[in-house]
Amino acid sequence: METPPPRALLGLTTLVVADYDEAIAFFTGPLGFTLVEDAPLGGGKRWVVVAPGVGRGAGGTGLLLARAAGADQAARVGDQTGGRVAFFLYTEDFEADRRRMLDAGVHFEEEPRHEPYGTVAVFRDLYGNRWDLLQPAAPGPAPR
Template structure:
């Protein structure tokens, strides 16, 4: 197996999710294709990334709506690696991304937890060495 291609993230609305991930987090919009059933195939990924991306999947059932923002039970479930923690933390903070803790330096690298527009928790992390 070469790599993990897509990770689905259940969202409330395509356009608000695109706006958050592209305008605030700094991802690129890779694809936004209408589908015959009225849904859309929306893919975003970190600028410059070539492999793993997010499929923004609009909730379509009551069960899916209940999971928006809590797909991992309140724990960090997504990890955004950076090669310049200070730069990206400052840029994302200035763009309105809500960090729920101050940056910290661990044995594995520099990290801070942020929440997306729905409350899903992410690590912004610059791995050490």
């Protein structure tokens, strides 16, 4: 019998930003993320990790906020996926989170939609990257 592969978890996703401090302020303010780590690396670089909820180690993925280095990276700030939704922020209380985000100035591109998979609305982060705020549908009975 084959041994199953070790359990893997996607730990971090890099988000290229224009400025560390303004990105930290946006993610920990309007989006309610936790600043998990902010360590200097020398030469003006920092290791900055933010995560929704209680942060890394809770089974979720964190964002590594990486300041753009050079013109090629700077050109991708705000459009890292060619205009597609790049990130999916799951919530247990769509209306409360959406209201909090709207009150903090987050721009939503649409009114909430109710899809078979849940309630969703697209918003943009401070640089223009597109995100889904998504409350998954409650699991129902298994199909027969």
